[in-house]
Amino acid sequence: MARTITLLFACAVSCATTAFAQPAGAFDASKLVKLGDEVKYGSYVVRKIGEGAYQINDPGDQSTRGGGWGVDMYLVRGTGKALLIDLGNNYIAGYEKDAVKPRPNAAEELRAVVNRLIGRLPLEIAVTHMHPDHDGMAGAFAGGTVPMWAGEGEDLNALKTQHNLDPSIFRTFKPGSRSFDLGGGHVVETLPVRGHSNGGTVYLLKRDSLVFSGDALGSGFGQAFGTVERLRQVAEDSQKLVDYIKANYAPYERYVLRVYTGHSWQNAYGGFLHPNKASIDVGYLDWRFIQDVSACANGILQAKWLVEGSGIKYMGNMLYTDAWGSAAGRAIMVSGIGTIILPLDLAYQAAGLPVPPELQRK
Ligand SMILES: [Zn+2]
Structure with a gap:
């Protein structure tokens, strides 16, 4: 060949x-x-x-x-x-x-x-x-x-x-x-x-x-999910990915994993580290990134951004991420270096909660 x-x-x-x-x-x-x-x-x-x-x-x-x-x-x-x-x-x-x-x-x-x-x-x-x-x-x-x-x-x-x-x-x-x-x-x-x-x-x-x-899983500054169904899918499948790696890799095999994403230039924007701040110096992501994205997606389904100290934080709109067309005006949820972008009303729906009146779409 x-x-x-x-x-x-x-x-x-x-x-x-x-x-x-x-x-x-x-x-x-x-x-x-x-x-x-x-x-x-x-x-x-x-x-x-x-x-x-x-x-x-x-x-x-x-x-x-x-x-x-x-x-x-x-x-x-x-x-x-x-x-x-x-x-x-x-x-x-x-x-x-x-x-x-x-x-x-x-x-x-x-x-x-x-x-x-x-x-x-x-x-x-x-x-x-x-x-x-x-x-x-x-x-x-x-x-x-x-x-x-x-x-x-x-x-x-x-x-x-x-x-x-x-x-x-x-x-x-x-x-x-x-x-x-x-x-x-x-x-x-x-x-x-x-x-x-x-x-x-x-x-x-x-x-x-x-x-x-x-x-x-995104490439660092967050992947946008436009429907509850898509958020559920990434939550479920990323959890299976985490479980698979935990079951099949010894601890030190997991810790040394280098995660190469689709758009490496976005690696520099990681979770709490990126909101409106200077980018950080990384060339690839790691096992922590996989776990954090999964925790973030699953945490949204459990309404954890509403719970102080849960580890999932609603960041609102962020200057840099909003430069990205699909992210404009959307909520940004972060967990460690894992980030998920979605409209805030969808987060409420995904968590099975009523959408607050101020977020309801006309
Ligand atoms: Zn792409």
């Missing part, structure tokens, strides 16, 4: 029109030696985050919207196979709703990075969810032999509506009952976390202490 990608890449280079004749030169991975080493290449910053594990960061462009502000993909390698988790923004055709514009050689560029990092290993691709900033570069691998996977419940038709791609290029799997064995003990397990999407998948790589959570 790696050979097919190489062939595709070779064709893409030689068949390119003169206007897009030159990809940005060869991607040089030789500087990726220690954890944290990074190489900039075209639209991406590629960072080493483990032995055979890489973050392919798109630093984004603030003239865009949504995921256009920056998103992350991750590549993990075993001894027999490699897995690319997520496909970032669509720089091949652009994505109008987020004001993301096409960029020259976008498909070639991503394939150059991936091919260089995987060498001769066959590749599979799995997404955390089918939102346009996470499945955007699917076109770079369409028509080849690379299997592409999404969690059952995700809307595969989004490929058509978002990127004008044939939905049949993806297959679905049931999160929780499928893992990706990459060889050499690098087994990527999957667990469902719905709420942000219907088939959202969290990927766990125990051997390397890595978790890839996409947008399922």
